[in-house]
Amino acid sequence: MTKFLLCVPNIDECKPRISIYCGVNAKCQNTKGSFYCRCNAGYKLLSGKAQFSNSSENTCQKTTPSETTNSTKELQQVVENIESLLTNKTVWGMEEGRNITATFTSILQKIESVVLETALKTPDQKLQKVQNRAVAVETRVVTDNCSKAVIFNLNAQMNSMDIHCSDVIQGNTQGPSVVAFVSYSSLGNIINAKFFEEANETDQVNLNSQVVSAAIGPKRNTPLSQAVSLSFQHVKVKPSIKKVFCVYWKGTKEGGHWSMEGCFLIQANKTHSICSCTHLSSFAVLMAFHREEEDPALTVLTYVGLSFSLLCLLLAALTFLLCKAIQNTSTSLHLQLSLCLFLAHLLFLTAVDRTEIKVLCAIIAGALHYLYLASFVWMLLEGLHLFLTARNLTVVNHSSINRFMKKLMFPVGYGVPAVIVAISAASRPHLYGTPDYCWLHLDQKFIWAFLGPVCAIICVSEYVALMFLT
Structure with a gap:
């Protein structure tokens, strides 16, 4: 046939x-x-x-041109309000743990609602894009029916989303529908990987993308007929990627956390990850990286160098402590510096990688923070003593300087570092200790609790040296 x-x-x-x-x-x-x-x-x-x-x-x-202009201005005002909210330290600075997740969930919901409502006010303005340093928004209004074959692509801050038109209109043929895509520049610094509960404890997971939000309106929380595709640009480019997690922010009664439910990884390389999700929410990419292998030669050099340094510091401390003939204010300063450096190096050599118990690791990190800060403060006191001694060489002045330094050196040498560490530990206790080492975490620029005072001490020391030379 x-x-x-x-x-x-x-x-x-x-x-x-x-x-x-x-x-x-x-x-x-x-x-x-x-x-x-x-x-x-x-x-x-x-x-x-x-x-x-x-x-x-x-x-x-x-x-009318004014309609378009007013619409864009209104969305710009919304974005500016979002920026002021996200950068308001009083909103986030006093929040911790459960409270911060509840605040985060509430703020995301409000942002999505305001952006959708603003876009729906002017349905003739089909596509709107607004961006500043904290947030980028793109909205697309659909006023007619469309087929499943039509896919909208929305972009914000090097991130993008593909969504089917049929999911945007949601069967709504009586009025306009809108889809919004929002990308946040620094929100990941607040809600980071520590709120991810599904990773293995052995994996060091980091948030390596900007947080984005996707929403459709006027109907909210409507199931999608087809999954959306999300493309993320990585914040840090690292070749040693171990695992990639596509996650969304799951709000709960307790606050919320990152979850992989309904989200799957499609493709990932060094610079980008593509995820597919069966629902709309706020999304991000979490990554676990292979731990970089240490150079054996550098490790040996570190241990040999620190061991030799410990021996020299011990001999110096014993000399300053036992030889009474040379004991004076200057040798007292040298003794305290030697003791602080000896204890800091010894603790670093024996316990800096003891990360198994988080509380113990945090205590070790706090002790190292204190001892190394104290070492720098004692070095500054030595410089000040040398400067004052050289400027006042008479017997009377020299004696008064020694009395002044004896009263001043212990409260300053041990008190100032104690105050700095106490403030740091009280404000950010969870940032003492990292997955690899017992030291200060890099998140939220917490490392500056050490680098800041050290830089200040170096600047003062340089100023004293210049004064001495002149």
């Missing part, structure tokens, strides 16, 4: 010989098996619809 396939060609009604006339300020759009008319760019129907059938339904009128 012979079968015949009858092929009916698709006729383009918008071209000669038919050339459907849609009226002034409008044009014909061909579709498979049909056609429709729509207004030219800068024009809109009085009804607010996006398309019509023929010239008799043409009510295309020029869009």
Whole structure:
């Protein structure tokens, strides 16, 4: 039996010989098996619809520039308000643990609602993009029906989302629908990987993307018929990727946490990750990296150098302590410096990698923080003593300087580092200890609790040296 396939060609009604006339300020759009008319760019129907059938339904009128301008200005104002909220230290600085997750969940929901409402106020403004240093927003308004084949691509801060048009309109043919895509520059510094509960304890997980939010309206929390595709640019480019987790922020009664439910990794390389999610929310990419292997030669050099340093410091401390003939204010300063450095090096050599017990690791990190800060303060006191001694060489002045230094050196030498460490530990106790070493964490620039005072001490020492030379 012979079968015949009858092929009916698709006729383009918008071209000669038919050339459907849609009226002034409008044009014909061909579709498979049909056609429709729509207004030219800068024009809109009085009804607010996006398309019509023929010239008799043409009510295309020029869009008032002020409408577009006011719409964009309103969205810009929304973005500025979001920026001020996200950068407000009083909102985040006093929050910890459960409280901060509850605040985060509430703020994300409010941001999504405000952005959607603002976009829906001006349905003629199809596409809007607004960005500042803290947040980027792109919205797209859909006023007509569309097929599943149509996919919208939204971009914000080097991140993007693909969503099917049919999921945006949600069967809503009576009015406009909107999809919003929001990217936050630094929100990941507040809600980071520590709120991810599904990783193995052996994995060092870091948030390595910006946090993004996706929402559709006016109907909220509507199930998607097809998954959305999300592309993230990595914040840090590292070749040693061990695991990649596509996660969303799951709000709970207790606050919220990162979850992988409904999100899957499609593809990942050094610079980007592509995720697929079956629902809309706020998303991010978490990564676990292979621990970089230490150079054996450098490790040996570290142990040998520190061991030799410990021996020298011990001999120096014993000399200053036991030789009474040389004991004075200067040797007392040398003794305290030697003791602080000896204890700091010894603790570093024996316990800096004891990360098994988090509380113990935090205590070790705090002790190292204190001892190394104390070492720098004692070095500063030595410099000040040398400067004052050189400037006042008379017997009377020299004696008064020694009395002054004896009263001052212990409260300053041990008190100032204690105050700095106490403030740091009280404000950010969870940032003492990292997954690899018992030292200060780099998150939230906490390392500056050590680097800041050290830089200040170095600057004062340089100033004293210049004064001494002049």
